Amino acid sequence: MPIVISKEKTDTGLLQSVKEISGVDVAGCLQCKKCTNGCPVTALVKVHPSEIIRRLQLNAGDSILNSDLVWMCASCETCFSRCPMQIDMASVMDALRIISVKKNAAKQKGNVPLFNRWFLKTINMFGRTYDLGMIAAYKVGTSSYFQDTDKFPMMLQKRKIALFPSFKADKKYVKRILKKKR
């Protein structure tokens, strides 16, 4: 499929930012498309991994931050594993997610950044994750109250999900790491 670059502000420094964050140089990409052909979500997305790399190579502007693949990539790393040039596509996708949150790119279905924030908040609070707390906060944030409500009674009865958070973690390192990050 041809890659069409619309009239937009190019050379926004995105390529450089991706390189700085991920440490990955995408210059060696041959467009063999093994990443796209192996990607489990290729059939579900409009923009494929190989197109992301090509647009980066061309420094073709910030519009790729709004690509559906950015928040539909499952980080399965098949792309990296099969790349004949050993380009760490998975880390490139991480960098694009980090930049898209920073630049406030368009929110996408599922609001994964909201989930990520609550995940990290619960480990800051308890040192470990707390599923029920995280799920409740995410549901409030996305108004998805009724999704999976049929499953919780069964999961609680089977003790397949913990009712209370764990208080056994020593938060010394976690607090320090998360504080440093800010």
Next chain:
Amino acid sequence: MKYAYYPGCSAESTARDQYMSIREVSKALDIELIEPKGWTCCGSTPAHHTDRILSIALPAANLLLAKKMGLDMVVFCAACYNRMKVTNYEIQTNPKIRKEISDSLGEDYDGSVNVHHFVEVLIKDIGIKKLQEAFTHSLDGLKVVNYYGCLLVRPHQATNFDDPENPMIMDSLITIMGGESIDWPHKVECCGGGFALTRTDIVIELSNSILGMAKAAGAQCMAVACPMCQINLDLRQSDINKTKNTNYDIPIVYITQLVGLCLGISPEKLGMDKCVVSPKPIIDAVISN
């Protein structure tokens, strides 16, 4: 045999069954597993989505605890395993990262703690002979597909677990237990992993393809080695049947639960009552063997 054992957060919640089976199996095989006191979350996917240093510092904090105990680290959760292996790899190969991590932790970590998956401990450290001697039951007549998922085998430079496209370590464990491990093409496909809550539509698509292939291969059950894979394939099976008009009824069990059954441990002690798709036919078959 003595190891530091990192259960991972899911062991206290959605994967208590995995935790129970590892505890029982290691007790039966004289493997001493000591949890580093006060272990914390590895950061999983949200950490590497957010910040590279964060995603390496969080596992490094736990590896530092194991280093102070002077022990190798044993992990079962594929996500924790992957993050710890990547952490060691990054710290060993990138001096700048090592410096940044020691700034973040306030202590230097050199990336030297060996990290093993529990299945690796069974095959490589306990060994086939000792396992065969310990088994009182067998998986004779049982067709099993082994599902490795993504994070054990990838990125292979860092995890170095097995062949990244066609791993065999779980298959050999099933064979030792007397089961028929089926060769199938979806061993290392992705189940949707971290999208369990945020994008269940993606989980349904990807898990449907895995379950479909398992069914076509004639599997009576699927053995897994990752808590995320287990919950996606087990808990979502009814949703998949509804949305995709399928009729899957494939028990998704931890490979350690099968090992436990072969060691003569009761299914309750292995947490097998927590499976959503009932593993009763599997349990009955093994107990009568």
